[in-house]
Amino acid sequence: MKHDLSRVPEIIERYPQQPSSLIMVxxxxxxxxxxxxxxxxxxxxxxxxxxxxxxxxVSTFYNAFSLNKKGDTVVRVCIGTACHIRGAxxxxxxxxxxxxxxxGETTKDGKFTLxxxxxxxxxxxxxxxxxxxxxxxxxxxxxxxxxxAKR
Amino acid sequence: MRIESEKQLRxxxxxxxxxxKKLTKKIMVCHGPGCLASGAEKVSEEFEKQLKRKKITGVxxxxxxxxxxxxxxxxxxxxxIEPAQIxxxxxxxxxxxxIIEKSIKGDEIIERLVYHDPHSNDAIPKYPDIPFYxxxxxxxxxxxxxxxxxxxxxxxxxxxxxxxxKALLKMTPEGVIDEVTKANLRGRGGGGFPAGRKxxxxxxxxxxxxxxxxxxxxxxxxxxxxxxxxxGDPHTVLEGxxxxxxxxxxxxxxxxxxxEYPLAVVNLQKAIEQAEAIGLLGDNILGTDxxxxxxxxxxxxxxxxxxxxxxxxxxAGNVGEPRAKxxxxxxxxxxxxxxxxxxxxxxxxxxxxxxxxxxxxxSVGAPKNAGTKAFSLVGKVRHTGLIEVPMGTPLRTIIxxxxxxxxxxRPFKAVQTGGPSGGCLAEQHLDLSxxxxxxxxxxxxxxxxxxxxxxxxxxxxxxxxxxxxxLVSESCGKCIPCREGLYQLHKLAIAISEGRAQxxxxxxxxxxxxxxxxxxxxxxxxxxxxxxxxxIANFRDEYLTHIRDHKCSAGVCKELIKYEIDAExxxxxxxxxxxxxxxxxxxxxxxxxxxxxxxxxxxxxxVAACTREAIMVL
Numbered sequence: 001m002k003h004d005l006s007r008v009p010e011i012i013e014r015y016p017q018q019p020s021s022l023i024m025v026x027x028x029x030x031x032x033x034x035x036x037x038x039x040x041x042x043x044x045x046x047x048x049x050x051x052x053x054x055x056x057x058v059s060t061f062y063n064a065f066s067l068n069k070k071g072d073t074v075v076r077v078c079i080g081t082a083c084h085i086r087g088a089x090x091x092x093x094x095x096x097x098x099x100x101x102x103x104g105e106t107t108k109d110g111k112f113t114l115x116x117x118x119x120x121x122x123x124x125x126x127x128x129x130x131x132x133x134x135x136x137x138x139x140x141x142x143x144x145x146x147x148x149a150k151r
Numbered sequence: 152m153r154i155e156s157e158k159q160l161r162x163x164x165x166x167x168x169x170x171x172k173k174l175t176k177k178i179m180v181c182h183g184p185g186c187l188a189s190g191a192e193k194v195s196e197e198f199e200k201q202l203k204r205k206k207i208t209g210v211x212x213x214x215x216x217x218x219x220x221x222x223x224x225x226x227x228x229x230x231x232i233e234p235a236q237i238x239x240x241x242x243x244x245x246x247x248x249x250i251i252e253k254s255i256k257g258d259e260i261i262e263r264l265v266y267h268d269p270h271s272n273d274a275i276p277k278y279p280d281i282p283f284y285x286x287x288x289x290x291x292x293x294x295x296x297x298x299x300x301x302x303x304x305x306x307x308x309x310x311x312x313x314x315x316x317k318a319l320l321k322m323t324p325e326g327v328i329d330e331v332t333k334a335n336l337r338g339r340g341g342g343g344f345p346a347g348r349k350x351x352x353x354x355x356x357x358x359x360x361x362x363x364x365x366x367x368x369x370x371x372x373x374x375x376x377x378x379x380x381x382x383g384d385p386h387t388v389l390e391g392x393x394x395x396x397x398x399x400x401x402x403x404x405x406x407x408x409x410x411e412y413p414l415a416v417v418n419l420q421k422a423i424e425q426a427e428a429i430g431l432l433g434d435n436i437l438g439t440d441x442x443x444x445x446x447x448x449x450x451x452x453x454x455x456x457x458x459x460x461x462x463x464x465x466x467a468g469n470v471g472e473p474r475a476k477x478x479x480x481x482x483x484x485x486x487x488x489x490x491x492x493x494x495x496x497x498x499x500x501x502x503x504x505x506x507x508x509x510x511x512x513x514s515v516g517a518p519k520n521a522g523t524k525a526f527s528l529v530g531k532v533r534h535t536g537l538i539e540v541p542m543g544t545p546l547r548t549i550i551x552x553x554x555x556x557x558x559x560x561r562p563f564k565a566v567q568t569g570g571p572s573g574g575c576l577a578e579q580h581l582d583l584s585x586x587x588x589x590x591x592x593x594x595x596x597x598x599x600x601x602x603x604x605x606x607x608x609x610x611x612x613x614x615x616x617x618x619x620x621x622l623v624s625e626s627c628g629k630c631i632p633c634r635e636g637l638y639q640l641h642k643l644a645i646a647i648s649e650g651r652a653q654x655x656x657x658x659x660x661x662x663x664x665x666x667x668x669x670x671x672x673x674x675x676x677x678x679x680x681x682x683x684x685x686x687i688a689n690f691r692d693e694y695l696t697h698i699r700d701h702k703c704s705a706g707v708c709k710e711l712i713k714y715e716i717d718a719e720x721x722x723x724x725x726x727x728x729x730x731x732x733x734x735x736x737x738x739x740x741x742x743x744x745x746x747x748x749x750x751x752x753x754x755x756x757x758v759a760a761c762t763r764e765a766i767m768v769l
Contacts, residue, residue, distance in 0.1 A: 019468050020467045022468035023448075063451070063453060081529075081617070082535075085603060085609055093752075094756065097732055121184050121369065121378040122184045122188045124535035125227070125535075137188040137189050141756045141759040142730040
């Protein structure tokens with residue numbers, strides 16, 4: 001998949017050109033492209049004076065970064081303790097069945113990525129599912145599929 | 152305008168307070184995490200739209216206050232009408248017109264929107280009378296629900312930055328440290344280390360540069376207190392950090408915020424800009440020669456970064472792997488400079504201690520555990536939400552009086568505190584006082600403040616398995632006891648939950664746990680086996696039932712349960728048939744349905760669809 005990477009230098013230059021800016025630069029690249037394109041990582045390494053191996057190490061250490069492109073809609077099932085107790089695992093399984101993918105994967109048509117997340121801090125509204133940044137509180141096992149119904 | 156003296160600050164506050172007094176009605180719409188998830192934004196938009204359109208005479212209504220968390224999340228979205236102290240629950244867009252008509256233009260109370268006691272069904276319109284609020288004491292969360300989160304004027308109006316002014320203009324750094332030490336403020340992130348001692352050691356190290364850091368990487372699943380503070384009262388965090396920086400002599404500070412909390416980043420950033428604009432932050436604060444610049448770092452989704460040394464490495468742009476702490480971070484922390492790291496709630500307490508004095512603070516709480524603690528009360532409890540209680544409050548008061556008891560009045564089984572590093576307490580612990588020392592003594596810990604209540608439909612083996620799985624994926628992998636030990640513990644927990652284990656496996660797990668605790672470098676590994684250790688200590692029988700009888704009495708572990716339809720309760724409505732994605736249920740309308748065990752995947756969709764509770768989990 002090809003992207004217009006012409007904006008990468010501008011993103012890198014938003015921060016001081018030093019190694020400590022690495023995470024912030026990667027966060028902005030991730031936000032722009034919804035993943036970290038290889039070429040962007042190379043440019044980041046060169047500009048910030050960080051070895052590419054370290055850029056790769058940071059990119060794979062943190063959950064926020066992804067080396068694969070995500071779907072148009074990222075569905076995130078919160079599996080924090082409060083959500084777990086109130087049935088998040090069943091919610092996750094329903095979505096996996098409906099989308100025919102496992103958590104962490106993207107549908108073949110590139111429409112949905114299914115992820116699980118440690119806790120989104122909306123514990124009182126458990127179980128919670130997010131579609132992109134939208135919260136869906138108190139999801140029910142029998143109706144959660146509607147969130148990923150073809151639009 | 153810059154505020155450059157205590158008098159200017161006081162005059163400014165008086166002006167704001169006078170303007171506020173002219174308002175006869177105030178509408179406070181909760182924009183906390185729970186309410187936003189339930190559509191509070193649409194409610195406040197509707198209020199704004201209607202107030203603009205409608206003519207209201209005789210009543211001065213200020214602009215809608217989009218406040219921080221009102222805390223009673225279970226009833227969200229919440230709207231409070233001040234000064235009458237009316238709390239409307241589960242407010243929908245269509246209720247807005249009626250609220251304006253009756254409670255803003257008039258003084259009527261809309262009974263169907265107020266809280267009703269779950270047992271007597273009596274209406275309780277005023278929030279101070281609701282048991283959920285009645286038993287709370289608010290210090291760190293004092294402004295949540297009371298002020299507009301993104302408005303420094305509102306914060307100043309309720310006494311904000313008074314403590315910073317007192318510290319900077321009337322006290323010495325040593326005096327501030329003494330006061331905080333005397334108050335015995337212990338780290339609210341869970342460790343419980345005295346903040347005053349930390350500040351003192353940092354100040355004592357000779358160095359040209361020192362840093363203050365705020366840990367807003369609230370990673371414990373099931374906890375959202377810090378989120379609520381950062382989003383709903385960001386200035387209190389800044390004020391706490393200003394006082395800490397003045398005390399230790401830092402010129403730069405960093406706030407490390409979880410990436411899952413984008414609104415916290417936005418609100419903190421706004422707060423920093425507002426405070427800098429009027430000279431309460433940045434260069435020459437309040438006209439003194441003390442300067443502090445605060446920066447925000449977004450986390451990138453790693454639980455281990457809540458650990459102090461990992462967090463500091465992450466701020467500096469590195470992989471967040473904890474280091475050995477032969478040298479503590481107060482000596483060599485961020486960029487190897489002396490650093491004070493405290494958590495959000497700790498900083499939120501600081502202004503109140505400076506403003507009211509250490510004696511006032513120690514008058515609240517329990518011996519050696521001064522003050523209050525905020526908790527997120529969640530799980531199978533009737534009233535979920537954010538609470539703050541004096542240290543020493545019994546668990547029973549929290550769960551039954553504030554929380555209103557167990558959901559659907561089922562039997563209480565356990566309460567989990569302290570996140571993945573904490574433990575589960577059982578029924579015999581309900582009268583324990585909640586403070587740092589008591590919880591630790593009984594195999595759990597205070598932690599950052601997640602309090603997850605569990606009923607008889609929660610399986611303790613599954614809970615242990617859940618936390619172990621969380622820790623396995625969050626272990627940074629630097630040291631082997633944690634990386635491999637937790638992995639093996641998780642594998643054994645899975646075997647138990649699937650009925651494939653032997654009794655000797657429990658011993659194996661206990662032995663392995665000991666090695667993980669002894670051999671791991673940081674807190675994550677050292678406390679990693681706690682979920683297992685505390686559940687085996689209090690619920691050994693439940694483990695044995697899984698192993699010996701291949702039964703999960705809570706009806707959770709899939710491999711050991713089956714679903715059946717109670718023919719007497721089933722009225723043949725076909726809802727479960729429609730819900731089943733695997734065509735495992737058959738039956739005709741008005742006749743009892745049957746589940747085909749071969750096809751059933753135990754996904755639970757039928758249980759959720761059934762309105763008559765006819766599906767039994769055996």
